[in-house]
Amino acid sequence: MPIACFGEMLWDVLPTGKQPGGAPLNVAVHLHNFGLEAHIISRVGHDDLGAELLAFVESKHISTRYVQQGETHLTGVVKANVSNSMEVTYQIVKPVAWDYIQYNAALSELVQQADAFVYGSLAARHAPSRETLYRLLQQASLKVFDVNLRPPHYSRDVVSYLLNQADIVKLNHHELEEIMGWFSVSSDEATALRWLAERFQLQAVCVTKGADGAALWVDRQLYSSPGLVVQVQDTIGSGDAFLAALLRGWLAGQAPADYLAFACAAGSLVASCQGATPPISEADVLALAATSAT
DSSP: EEEEEEOOEEEEETTTTEEOOOOHHHHHHHHHHTTTOEEEEEEEEEEHHHHHHHHHHHHOOOOOOTEEEEEESSEEEEEOOSTTTTTOOEEEEESOOOOOOOOOOOHHHHHHSEEEEEESGGGGGSSSHHHHHHHHHHHHHHEEOOOOTOOOOOOOSHHEEEHHOSEEEEHHHHHHHHHHHHOOOOOOHHHHHHHHHTTTTTTTEEEGGGGGGGGEEEEEEEEEEEOOOOOOOOOOTTTHHHHHHHHHHHTTTTTTHHHHHHHHHHHHHHHHHSSOOOOOOOOHHHHHHHHOOO
């Protein structure tokens, strides 16, 4: 069964030029890299940038059936600041085409059939896409929330609602600290992950910590995996590769410690490459993990 990824599909503008991006698109590409069928639900403009994005998606052997096109708004663009390779920051233009994803029967059918529905907070910044997301969430079987806070494009109320809808949550350590501050709860990972799982009735919650690896709370148990030592090119897309790898292991019924370690290796591998969606494979990730273990 397919995995549906909902939200932004855009161009990251870097000092070296532009590259395709947007967390849902990156996750979909990496899911495909790991052998799963993934679909992207998004919207682009009837413009050259939109046509180039559609061509990129097709080049990655992912269907563009669920990517809408509109005349009114331009294809999304984000200006990425990579002066600090460990902490990329973004200036996100608005409003753009992916702010206006329209609900329709085809999207409903896809989400109902999908093994998992992946979504983030950024696509909920504007009412049209947010309303479509809320409707699709009511039809999804496994809801995976990639928190992805991008100031000032979110609110506590919307993020809390999206947490309430989720089955699995992935966030980074900065996001964990901020969200726990909203609820006046310690951001210590063992305390915070357990609290989030119980408060929002989550099947699993995972925090990524950059070079320090990740921690996962699942089945009332905390798992940790260290980061892998790599020469970092940039961290764009590393969290998206991590999520795709984590979801691959979850759906395959693997042991949590195994799929968490694989996810950390996947994120590290992408960070060692330039760009968000380098052509990595499961074998490449396993090779890096094996090298790091010796």
